[in-house]
Amino acid sequence: MVGIVGYGAYIPRCRIKVEEIAKVWGADAPSYKRGLGLQEKSVPQPDQDTITMSVEATKNALKRGPHVDPKKIGAIYIGSESHPYAVKPSGTTVAEAIGATPDIHCADFEFACKAGTEGMFVVYGLVKAALIEYGLGIGADTSQGAPGDALEYSAAAGAASFIFGNDKVLAECNETFSFMTDTPDFWRREQEFYPRHGGRFTGQPAYFKHITGCAEGLMKKAGTEPKDFDYVIFHQPNGKFPQRVGKMLGFTPEQIEPGLLCPLLGNTYSGSSPMGLTSTLDISKPGDKIMLVSYGSGAGSDGFIFTVTERINEVRDLALNTRYMLDNNKRYIDYGTYAKYRGKILTAE
Amino acid sequence: MREVCVIGVGMNKWGELWGKSIRDIFVESALLAIKDAGVDKIDSMYVGCMTSGLFVGQEHLASLLADYLGKVPIPSTRVESACASGGLAVRCGFIEVASGMSDVVLVGGVEKMTDVSGDGATYALATAADQEYEVFHGATFPGLYALMAKRHMHEFGTTRDMLSAVAVKNHDNGSKNPLAQFQSKTTLEGVAKAVMVADPLTLMDCSPITDGAACAILASVDKAKEISKNPLVKILGVGNATDRIALHSRKSLTTLNATVEASKRAYEMAGKSPKDIDFAEVHDCFTIAEIMVTEDLGFFEKGKGGHAALEGKTALDGEKPINTSGGLKSKGHPVGATGVGQIAEVVKQLRGEAGERQLKNPKVGLTQNMGGSGGSAVVHILEVM
Amino acid sequence: MFPARIWREIPQRYRLEANRCPQTGEIYFPPRLVCPEGKCVELEPVKLAETGTVESFTVIRVAPSAFTDEAPYPVGIVKLDDGAKMMCQIADAQIEELKIGMKVKIEFRKIQSDGKAGVHAYGYKCVPVRD
Structure with a gap:
């Protein structure tokens, strides 16, 4: 049986409301909220990016897969359109942080919003082919929408990490x-x-x-x-x-x-x-x-x-659940703070 | 070991000396010290400077300054122990004279800090902390002392007013010192309401960025008696010690152990105890530092330093006057020069030449100079003969 | 910042690798070659605890240039549950809620970046435990 043996998510605590963005651009907040079916979105702070969120989501996944020795993770694939570097992998940092180096395969994926499931798809295949014992598929982004664009109301930050394997499979x-x-x-x-x-x-x-x-x-x-x-x-x-x-x-x-x-x-x-x-x-x-x-x-x-599988009952509560992270510990920020955090302000070098 | 005297001191006005270079500042104060001592021949010199490389891009400073002082080819050595570089230069000169290797040694300290931006100065000063485990995380110097202050307040109930009292007293003293960077007085409220730098420290809890230099001439007692017209001031005790640099590596955040150890050695060598000290110049780079240092020198019980400041015990007319010069807070803190500036003040007081801020007939004075967040300390005990 | 400088600290910054003197039991972070107490040179590797309490804190309001976007930010000295101490930023905390003794846990964050084109330096911060 091949499937998920550990999973975890991470959501930054900052949020901005649709009203706060709409106010700046003179847009009608109620119609945006109705049109997008959206009240607010998560915002990464300057010290949070695809790599840091991937590490934290993966730590949560390892909590739900306590039998997984990081040294036995044979591949890490992070899907993101906001890798912190244009050239230099995100995956190696995550691999170092969880102690999975150096016997591991890493690749960063990019395919707009699909890159996360790509990573899952590939590690599933590798585990099924018995080329690796465990593999990590991660989807993470700190996406940016252009100021005033409809995407600015929705482009948010978060990560999910899945360990695939064939023992103690939970799904x-x-x-x-x-x-x-x-x-x-x-x-x-x-x-x-x-x-x-x-x-x-x-x-x-x-x-x-x-x-x-x-x-x-x-x-x-x-x-x-x-x-x-x-x-x-x-x-x-x-x-x-x-x-x-x-x-x-x-x-x-x-x-x-x-x-x-x-x-x-x-x-x-x-x-x-x-x-x-x-x-x-x-x-x-x-x-x-x-x-x-x-x-x-x-x-x-x-x-x-x-x-x-039955395994879910044993591991579900070993890490914070996703809704809890979504609903608790929120900090609402104004547009100025959001613009500063997201590098939208032209500053002196 | 031979006995060693300070036979001359020299210090120019400290502050933002836009028109003067590091060599101008140093040579001016060295000439004042030489004139004060009445010597014409110097055997050797030591210069304390924290980081002329970062502040003005100049290393190989000892030779440059010997050259501009017109003393080439005498040996000249630069010493560095962050903000305690000046005190360390005095100690090195002391050892050279005491050992009999030289009879007359010039010891000086200098720092030219205003040739870089505020950011540049913050960076240069932070090199005295643990780069990889403190500065890397965004800690600044006020931040390190703020961590000590917060803990001191937590453990001993030290208050905002106690911190402020240190600044108020040092500005009062500085207002009587024509060489001090600031001659302005302040109030408890003025300190508390100044802009916050690193909670709980406001801008008025912090010593300023200063250009300045100070020099002293050391000589063996025999040589001093031969050439000096001034009352002789003998260096009775010298103590120098280190502590773990990073705050998190220390056993306590509220004790500056390098100061404890350095003073222990100096007291022992001088045959004095804290109660024998009439007055002291201490390293008040931040108000909390003066409070902790006066405790660690044994002047006040641990936790009572703030009370002593608030109750006026450390004022000019108090039982233990501290920082009669205005201290780093008001006189200014050209980091490498500070330790020698302290010696200059103690000598002036012991010789009865401190003008408006002169104490009544002091006999024994102490200087305490500290590097970084307390990773090094140099203590000197001086007595007028 | 030259990359080798941050690269060589990866075991400490990413994985909290420290060492302990077998004689005194004291933990050193970063790891040391010589125990300053017992003078022992055969220290054993340990990984630090990921939860602890705040021993002291401040809020940096005048920040070095690499941190101006984050100011004001709290910095604390944290005593981890295994007794080791470290200095780090306290992230995700409201300034009003900071207090000595507050419970924190370690999170992986970006600590600083070398300008717009240089390397990112990652490592540990602590965050309040609220769950």
Whole structure:
């Protein structure tokens, strides 16, 4: 049996409300909140980035996988569009921090919001092929939206980390499926600080087409249908798209709700659907069937089907759960502080 | 070991000396000391300077200063122990004279601190702390002393007013010292309400950035009797000690152990005890430092230093006058010069030449100079013959 | 900041590797080659505890240039549960809630960056334990 043997998330404590951003740009906060299905978002402080959040999420994953000796982790893949370096891996820092070096394979992935599930997909394959004993798949981002752009209301920070292995599995991976096309709905060119996007073009031909294509392919491959699942997680660029795509596919709001963090978290990009999974695992019971479908612009989706095992009852409470981190210990900041923290202010060198 | 006297001291006005270079400042004070001593021949010199390399980009300072003082080819040595560099230069000169190797030695200290930005000065001063385990984390010098202050307040109930009282008293004394950087007085409220630098220390708890130098001429007692017209001031005791540099490595945050150890040695060598000391110049780089140092020198019980300051026991007319010159707080703190500046004040007081701030007939004075957050300390005990 | 300087501290900064004198039992962080108390030279490696209490703290309001974006920020001396002490920033804390004796835990954070183009230096900070 191959699957998840440890999982953990990390959410920075700072938040900014939609109203605070809207006030600066003269935008109508209620219509943004309605349009995006979003109240507030997480904000990283200057000392938090993809690497630090990945380390903390991984420490939580190791708490839930206490049998995993970091020295036996054979691969670390971090998916992010905000790796702190353009050239120099994030993964090696995480590997050093958890004591997994030097007998390990590292690679940093980038595929817009899909990069996190990519890491999970690859380590799952390596463990299944018995090339490694354990592997870490991490999705983490401290994403930036251009000031005043719709993305500024949602681009958030967070991380989720999963240890894959084949002993003491807490969620068995039953099936995977991926769906890719070349669709330029959102991008960031080399040297550019903020991304650009195709507005409504990011919807039907991008998000909806790839998620439905992936979910339908996955269910067909596994011989399942929506009612066979206890929970489903879709990528969460805003609070509304996951419910809409769920409805298109025949899922109920109740199947989606436990993993839907976006209304209070924002879009953590590569961390988005993986954090939906950590949040869902937190409330799952042995035997529960979970489907996860990510989406990354450019464009593609990775799909997974997991079955939760008895092990979940032993490890669930060994680390803070995701909703707890989302709901507690929050600090609201104003736009000026947010702009300072996010490097949006032109300062003297 | 031969007995050693201070036969001359020299100090110019301290402050922001925009028009003067490090060599100007040093040579001016050295010439004053030479004139005060009435000597024409110097055998050797020691210069205390913390970091001329970072402040003005100049190393190889000892030779440069010997050159500009017109003393080439005498041996000249620079010594460094952060803010205790000056005190250490005095100790080195003492050893050279006491050993019989030289009869007359010039000891000086200098720092030119205003040729860099505030950021540059913060960086240069922070090199006296543990770079990798303190400074790396964003600690600053006021921050290190603030950590001690917070703990002192927690353990002994030291109050905001007690810290302020140190600054008020030192500004009062400094207002009577024409060479001090600040001649302005302040109030308890003025200190407490100044801008916060590192809680609980405000800007008025901190010594300033200063350009300055001070020099002294040391001689064997025999040589001194031969050439000096001044009352002779003998160095009775010398103590120098170290402590772990990083605050977190120390057993206690409220005891400056290098000062305890250095004073123990100096008292023993001088055959004196804290109660024999009439007055002292101590290293008040921050108000909390003066409070802790007066405890660690044995003047007041541990935890009572702040009470002593608030009750006026350390004032000019108190039972143990501390920092009659105005201290680092008001006289200024050109880091490498400070330890020699303290010697200059004690000698002036013992010779009865301290003007408006002159104490009544003092016989024995003490100087305590400290490096970094207390990782080194130099104590001297002087007596007028 | 030349990268070798931060690279060589990785075992301490990332993983809190310290050592202990087998004679006195005292823990040294960073690890030492000689125990200053017992003069023992065969110290044994240990990993520090990740929770502790604040022994003293301050709030740095006038910050060095590498830290100006974060000012005002608290710095503390923390006594870890194994008795070792360290200095570090206290992150995620409101200034009003800081007090001597408060419980903290270690978190991995970015400590400083060398300008806009230089290396990032990572390491430990502590954060209040609220859970």
